[in-house]
Amino acid sequence: MQIDQGILNKVNEWLTPVFDQETQTAIREMMASSPKDLEESFYKNLEFGTGGMRGIMGAGTNRINKYTLGKNTQGISDYLKTAFPEEELKVVIAYDCRHNSDTLAKTVADVFSANGIKVYLFSDLRPTPELSFALKYLKCHAGIVLTASHNPPEYNGYKVYWQDGGQLVPPQDAEIIQVIEALPYDQIKFDANEDLIKYIDIEVDQAFIKSTIENASFNTPASAKDNLKIVYTSLHGTSIKSIPGVLTKVGYTNLHIVAEQEVPNGDFPTVKSPNPEEPEALSMALALAEKVNGDIVVGTDPDSDRLGVAVRDTNGKMILLNGNQTMVIMTAYLLEQWKRAGKINGKQFIGSTIVSTPMIMELGAAYGVECKVGLTGFKWIAKFIKDFPELQFIGGGEESFGFMVGDAVRDKDAVAATLLVCEIAAQAKAAGSSLYQELINLYVDYGFYKEHLISLTKKGISGLEEIKQMMINLRENPVSEINGQRVVCIEDYQNSTAKNMFTGEIESISIPKSDVLIYYLEDGSKICARPSGTEPKIKFYFSVNAPLDKIENATTVEKELDEKIKNIIASMKLL
Numbered sequence: 171m172q173i174d175q176g177i178l179n180k181v182n183e184w185l186t187p188v189f190d191q192e193t194q195t196a197i198r199e200m201m202a203s204s205p206k207d208l209e210e211s212f213y214k215n216l217e218f219g220t221g222g223m224r225g226i227m228g229a230g231t232n233r234i235n236k237y238t239l240g241k242n243t244q245g246i247s248d249y250l251k252t253a254f255p256e257e258e259l260k261v262v263i264a265y266d267c268r269h270n271s272d273t274l275a276k277t278v279a280d281v282f283s284a285n286g287i288k289v290y291l292f293s294d295l296r297p298t299p300e301l302s303f304a305l306k307y308l309k310c311h312a313g314i315v316l317t318a319s320h321n322p323p324e325y326n327g328y329k330v331y332w333q334d335g336g337q338l339v340p341p342q343d344a345e346i347i348q349v350i351e352a353l354p355y356d357q358i359k360f361d362a363n364e365d366l367i368k369y370i371d372i373e374v375d376q377a378f379i380k381s382t383i384e385n386a387s388f389n390t391p392a393s394a395k396d397n398l399k400i401v402y403t404s405l406h407g408t409s410i411k412s413i414p415g416v417l418t419k420v421g422y423t424n425l426h427i428v429a430e431q432e433v434p435n436g437d438f439p440t441v442k443s444p445n446p447e448e449p450e451a452l453s454m455a456l457a458l459a460e461k462v463n464g465d466i467v468v469g470t471d472p473d474s475d476r477l478g479v480a481v482r483d484t485n486g487k488m489i490l491l492n493g494n495q496t497m498v499i500m501t502a503y504l505l506e507q508w509k510r511a512g513k514i515n516g517k518q519f520i521g522s523t524i525v526s527t528p529m530i531m532e533l534g535a536a537y538g539v540e541c542k543v544g545l546t547g548f549k550w551i552a553k554f555i556k557d558f559p560e561l562q563f564i565g566g567g568e569e570s571f572g573f574m575v576g577d578a579v580r581d582k583d584a585v586a587a588t589l590l591v592c593e594i595a596a597q598a599k600a601a602g603s604s605l606y607q608e609l610i611n612l613y614v615d616y617g618f619y620k621e622h623l624i625s626l627t628k629k630g631i632s633g634l635e636e637i638k639q640m641m642i643n644l645r646e647n648p649v650s651e652i653n654g655q656r657v658v659c660i661e662d663y664q665n666s667t668a669k670n671m672f673t674g675e676i677e678s679i680s681i682p683k684s685d686v687l688i689y690y691l692e693d694g695s696k697i698c699a700r701p702s703g704t705e706p707k708i709k710f711y712f713s714v715n716a717p718l719d720k721i722e723n724a725t726t727v728e729k730e731l732d733e734k735i736k737n738i739i740a741s742m743k744l745l
Contacts, residue, residue: 180212180231188356189237212272213631218347220281222329222337224705227270228286233563234318234326236277240358240645242328243278243314244351247285247359249342249722250311260288261310261314262370264301265316266408266473267434268326271295275316280362293369295434297408297474298329300581305369306335306580307377309640314352317473320445321705323437324645333360335580338554340682356441375436378585379416385576387420388507390593394600400592403455405436407472412585421549422592426462428455438472443463443742445480447571447623449490455561456480459488466605468585475548476571477584477593481605482719483697489606493715494527494621495516496591497567499609502532503594504565504575505537514539519558521551521574522653523573523713524686525698529612529619530567536616545663545684546700548572552580569711610724618718624710624744625702637701637708644687656692662687710737 181201183691185194199210210228216223216238223242225234250259261282265271265685272295279289290308293299305313313331321327328339330346338346388467400422404410410432417425431440431454438444441451446469455467455729459480467480468487480490491499501520509512519540522530526543534541544550546568555563567573571615572582575590595605604610612621628636645664650657661668663686666679698711714734718727739745 172633173205174213177209177212180192183207183355184212184229184237189633191572193235193237195584200229203540210630213652218330218338218343222327224321224325224327226324226670227326228482234274236274236330236360237355237358239274239278239328240281241355241729242330242350243281243355244285245285246312246346247282249299249346249349250287250352251285254311257311259287260290260308260310261287262292262301262304262310262313264292264296264298264304265315266298266318267295267406267436268316268318268472269323269436270326271316271436272714274326275314277360278314278316279367280360281358283363284359284361286363287366288725290370291365291367292374295369295408295411296375297585299411299413299475299579299581302331302335302375302579302583303372303378303381305331305333307374308580309378315473319473320443320447320471320476322443331581334552334556336556337547337549337581338550339553340482341465342388342738345500365735375412375527379412379419379528381578382412382416382583382586382589383420386589386593387580388593388597390596390602394426394596398422398466398592398596398599399424399426399429399462399464401455401462401467403431403452403458403467403469404434405441405446405469405471406431406433406438406472407444407470407474408434409470409474409584409588410434411475413468413470414583416589417592418591422596426458428453428458430435444472446476448492452478452480452490456488464488465599466592467577468507468588470588470589471571473586475582477573477587477591478571479605483606484610484724491609492565492621493569493571494529494610496571497522497573497589498527498529498533498612499594499605500573500575500587500590501567502533502612503567503590504607505539507531507637509537513562517560518562518564519554519562521554522673523547523550524661524681524688525709526567526569527619527621527699527713528696529616529715532616533612534662545686546570547660547703548574548580548582555580567625572700588625590700604668607721610721613724613727616723617715618727618731619715620728620735621715622712622735622739623713624712624739625705625707626710626744627707629706633706637706638710641685641687641699641701642710649689649742652689652691652695652697655693655695657689658692659690695738696735696744708740710739710744714738
């Protein structure tokens, strides 16, 4: 096959002595046996998306390796020196269970230390939320976690956190990326200053656990804790380091761990995908729940920032909740606890994202608490906390199974969220209710909101072009009607506009630019199209709603909403 000359120029650069022999050998093997892989490895540079930088491990500019991560780290080192010229620079580094995470973390530590920056490095894998906590606890300037979240085993990644404990946001992200892109590979300093690398563990662990318990426990009686049967799985990931310890420390002793998935393993051998958003990922936990008659199932992804929850419905059947449902339950509970404590005075807020359930806005309004809505990704919720220091952050989440309790951790946090959802479940059971019953009660109060997500995978160069074209078509040839309902408004976050389709009036959107389109229909339905920032996918988010007059009609209304979503998808010819 014919390979573009620009790609070949990159390949030839990587065959110079700047790069080690192992890397050069891997590239030559691709040149000889797999030109397509060579093209995929070099056709672009890995980019920072909504959850940092993720990619397949291997040689090349479009791969995760010591040179792409080394270049990132050198660029961040240079930027830190410019941003904080008179300060002793400190960074903290964590990593997950993925292949090469430990060695890549040490490489990142080496580069920072070679630049005279003090490094705190966890000596073993840790949950991502603990990295966010540790950054503030140790008063560091930046933090890095080596993780690819729930991506397939061949992936790894690099997430960057700033002084406030949140991920990089404007303007620092663009400024740092500019420094990184201008940096030649031969400028990377790989020779570590071991005197500047300090390994950390127990002190930070204990502080993290203490903070989690303070933020996410709410005086649940010991008898209620004893009576809640919890089934938990770490899906071969990092949460095994924290969640069992947190639960048992506060008194949840009726804990059943899925033994086959307990040991961290970057191959994730028992699941197709270690993603609690996928029902299959929790199949072993659900089977254990049936065996022990569990009340609640909790599963977390490899870096322990997302959680999937299953509970028993009114017929005693174990069902999976989606991320919007768990977010609604936890937010409503926190708002009620703050109200009962007399702590709501107009100076608090909750957080969500533009692709998450609109029901969260209804909750905030009912309690007189502002709901700030940002782009997809918890870095935007963390930015709200930073930008509005005069306001207290109660909690917030997004549809992709993430939640944040308070501001001690500035990212989605499955450790605190697991404790919180167990607190709610235990208290509900003790009161003769259940987590599912509490959700239905909320639907009666605020309307039954039902959400659904479709992810279309489009891999490689051709897939990227296909995704781009889909967004162009939706933007330039907008549909006027979907499933018999007129489109009343289209929000285009790339152009920062909201267009009234009836009057033609256009208003500006103040949220930062992003490649997202949202269609609003006459009946209150909402459809969002968005290319993933970390995976080769385009995602379509659907939200529909209807009144629910009484609990007994919940099943009927839910079937009607499911049918409406199905018809919308068919009308848009997405499947």
